[in-house]
Amino acid sequence: MLPNQTELKISARLAKNVRRHFVERVIEFILMLAAMSAVATTLAIVAILLYESLSFFEHVSIIDFLTDTQWTPLFEDAHYGILPLVSGTLTTSAIALLVAIPIGTIGAIYLSEFASHKTREIVKPILELLVGVPTVVFGYFALLFVTPLLQKFIPGLPGFNMLGPGIVMGIMIVPYISSVAEDAMRAVPMSMREGSYAMGATRFQTAIRVVTPAAISGIIAAYILGISRAVGETMVVALAAGQQPNLTFNPMESASTITAYIVQVAMGDLPHGSIGYQSIFAAGLVLMLMTLIFNILGHLTRKKFRETY
Amino acid sequence: MSNQASVLDNLEEVRAMIRRHKFNDYVFSIIGLIALMIGLLTLLTLFVDLVMDGYPRFTFEFLSEYPSRRAAHAGLLSAWIGSLLVMIVTFLSAVPMGVAAGLYLEEYAPKNWFSDLIEINVTNLAGVPSIVYGLLALGLFVYILDLGQSILTAGLTLGLLILPVVIVATREAVRGIPVAIREAAYAVGATKWQVVLHHVLHYSFGGILTGVIIGMARALGETAPLITIGALTFIAFLPPSPITDTPPFLNFEWLSSGFTVMPIQMFNWLSRPDHAFHMNAAATGALIIVVTLLMNGTAIWLRYRIRKNIKW
Numbered sequence: 224m225l226p227n228q229t230e231l232k233i234s235a236r237l238a239k240n241v242r243r244h245f246v247e248r249v250i251e252f253i254l255m256l257a258a259m260s261a262v263a264t265t266l267a268i269v270a271i272l273l274y275e276s277l278s279f280f281e282h283v284s285i286i287d288f289l290t291d292t293q294w295t296p297l298f299e300d301a302h303y304g305i306l307p308l309v310s311g312t313l314t315t316s317a318i319a320l321l322v323a324i325p326i327g328t329i330g331a332i333y334l335s336e337f338a339s340h341k342t343r344e345i346v347k348p349i350l351e352l353l354v355g356v357p358t359v360v361f362g363y364f365a366l367l368f369v370t371p372l373l374q375k376f377i378p379g380l381p382g383f384n385m386l387g388p389g390i391v392m393g394i395m396i397v398p399y400i401s402s403v404a405e406d407a408m409r410a411v412p413m414s415m416r417e418g419s420y421a422m423g424a425t426r427f428q429t430a431i432r433v434v435t436p437a438a439i440s441g442i443i444a445a446y447i448l449g450i451s452r453a454v455g456e457t458m459v460v461a462l463a464a465g466q467q468p469n470l471t472f473n474p475m476e477s478a479s480t481i482t483a484y485i486v487q488v489a490m491g492d493l494p495h496g497s498i499g500y501q502s503i504f505a506a507g508l509v510l511m512l513m514t515l516i517f518n519i520l521g522h523l524t525r526k527k528f529r530e531t532y
Numbered sequence: 533m534s535n536q537a538s539v540l541d542n543l544e545e546v547r548a549m550i551r552r553h554k555f556n557d558y559v560f561s562i563i564g565l566i567a568l569m570i571g572l573l574t575l576l577t578l579f580v581d582l583v584m585d586g587y588p589r590f591t592f593e594f595l596s597e598y599p600s601r602r603a604a605h606a607g608l609l610s611a612w613i614g615s616l617l618v619m620i621v622t623f624l625s626a627v628p629m630g631v632a633a634g635l636y637l638e639e640y641a642p643k644n645w646f647s648d649l650i651e652i653n654v655t656n657l658a659g660v661p662s663i664v665y666g667l668l669a670l671g672l673f674v675y676i677l678d679l680g681q682s683i684l685t686a687g688l689t690l691g692l693l694i695l696p697v698v699i700v701a702t703r704e705a706v707r708g709i710p711v712a713i714r715e716a717a718y719a720v721g722a723t724k725w726q727v728v729l730h731h732v733l734h735y736s737f738g739g740i741l742t743g744v745i746i747g748m749a750r751a752l753g754e755t756a757p758l759i760t761i762g763a764l765t766f767i768a769f770l771p772p773s774p775i776t777d778t779p780p781f782l783n784f785e786w787l788s789s790g791f792t793v794m795p796i797q798m799f800n801w802l803s804r805p806d807h808a809f810h811m812n813a814a815a816t817g818a819l820i821i822v823v824t825l826l827m828n829g830t831a832i833w834l835r836y837r838i839r840k841n842i843k844w
Binding site: 265267358368 | 556560561563565567568571572574575578629630632633640641650653654656657659661662663665666667671675692696699724725749750756759760761795798799802803810813817821824827829832
């Protein structure tokens with residue numbers, strides 16, 4: 224009688240264990256599905272862009288797409304050359320980098336090598352707040368504040384130009400560049416700085432001749448990530464650069480970028496399946512490839528610098 | 533005699549050099565501070581500019597009127613309600629999914645190629661331009677799944693967009709919890725899920741909340757992906773109310789309703805040549821900035837407090 228009861232108890236516990244084990248497995252599976260959503264999203268992005276682009280390239284030869292110097296998919300006389308959009312994207316990004324690289328690098332050196340703990344505690348949150356400002360607000364700033372200001376110094380600057388939005392985009396990506404570059408510099412071992420100080424070098428000399436070269440791949444990675452941000456930025460250029468595709472590298476002219484073109488088409492009401500509708504996916508594919516290349520380059524250089532120490 | 537003089541001369545030279553280099557140090561620290569101040573200064577100029585341009589529109593009517601063809605009578609009613617409803621969908625889709633994914637990657641994932649693949653994807657998604665999410669949503673949600681240009685589509689799009697933010701925040705918060713906590717729970721017989729739910733999730737709550745707030749602030753300000761899915765810019769009606777006075781008291785028709793959000797309304801007013809509308813845009817911009825800065829500020833403050841208060 225007694226052993227029988229114990230056996231019953233044991234088997235009840237075993238059954239409970241089996242149930243517990245099963246529930247654990249189900250939960251793990253559900254969590255894994257959630258994690259898989261990242262893979263699924265990437266796959267879906269690639270699939271959608273490729274699918275719509277393929278139907279686009281059934282109508283437009285890929286050679287025209289890459290060599291034609293006009294982009295007028297919505298006109299009667301349609302041309303499908305991506306070059307004017309790429310030139311606009313590259314010009315605005317180049318201006319942004321000309322602004323962001325010096326400011327971001329100096330800021331990073333200051334934060335990592337000069338600033339006291341207290342200064343860093345104050346400045347870093349402010350930079351983070353700057354990252355949080357919505358881009359459409361920066362678009363307002365570029366269109367109605369920076370461009371009119373520039374017009375006072377540069378007579379004849381049109382109301383839509385690439386200079387103003389480029390500068391504003393540059394200020395927008397300063398926090399990205401300075402925070403990634405600062406991380407790279409703080410990863411440089413203290414002993415290298417101490418060695419430099421022991422030889423009688425000042426802070427500035429140590430920062431420029433010891434820390435910066437040691438962290439250079441991380442700093443370059445920061446620049447590359449900055450480029451990929453600038454290339455993908457939409458609202459600032461859509462608002463302030465004008466929306467005329469224009470094959471030029473002159474920052475005083477108005478132009479369109481890949482992102483601005485997508486916004487422009489989406490604002491109108493294009494029927495699903497039309498060539499104009501497909502063209503935004505082809506443009507999106509080019510954009511995706513450009514940012515992907517920069518992102519991969521950035522991660523590779525960053526990885527390389529991590530392995531150094 | 534001459535030897536001593538040259539030593540003295542040398543000493544003077546060395547001292548001059550040291551002074552010069554110390555001066556360089558000083559100059560650079562000022563340049564560095566100025567470089568960082570440019571960010572703060574821009575933020576201030578931006579805000580002051582918006583407030584100065586938009587202050588005549590800081591009225592109660594601005595929040596309670598529909599958009600209109602006459603700038604002075606146009607308001608934000610449909611836009612802020614649209615933003616609120618879209619945010620609800622974004623929150624409900626991104627947070628459970630992102631927290632679950634983060635927990636899986638930190639607590640469950642075995643070290644193999646499959647986990648690496650997921651990791652690479654999360655990092656990569658964080659770098660995808662937001663407008664590409666708009667294209668994904670246009671192709672997938674609007675046409676293939678036939679959800680239309682609705683609040684549901686917009687919420688899911690922004691949910692996907694902030695998913696990497698939530699995942700990364702969850703992972704960082706979870707990583708900070710000492711193994712000892714988990715071991716103690718295991719020692720009294722807890723299963724893995726009990727450890728995760730009762731201890732890991734409990735202690736990482738503040739960190740996750742920080743990430744969620746930053747993600748939601750970003751979603752609130754996003755414009756490009758929503759324009760891409762074809763959000764309308766002129767909406768003079770409200771979606772059906774989510775809460776009704778008859779049972780079952782909840783109504784899901786609002787999910788499939790057309791919508792506009794504050795950044796899109798601002799973009800629309802801004803793209804008009806008429807300066808009267810620019811005033812509305814400025815007032816909207818000031819409102820968006822205040823809300824997003826408050827959200828981000830709360831998140832930063834929260835993180836600071838967590839870092840200061842928790843000593844393992």
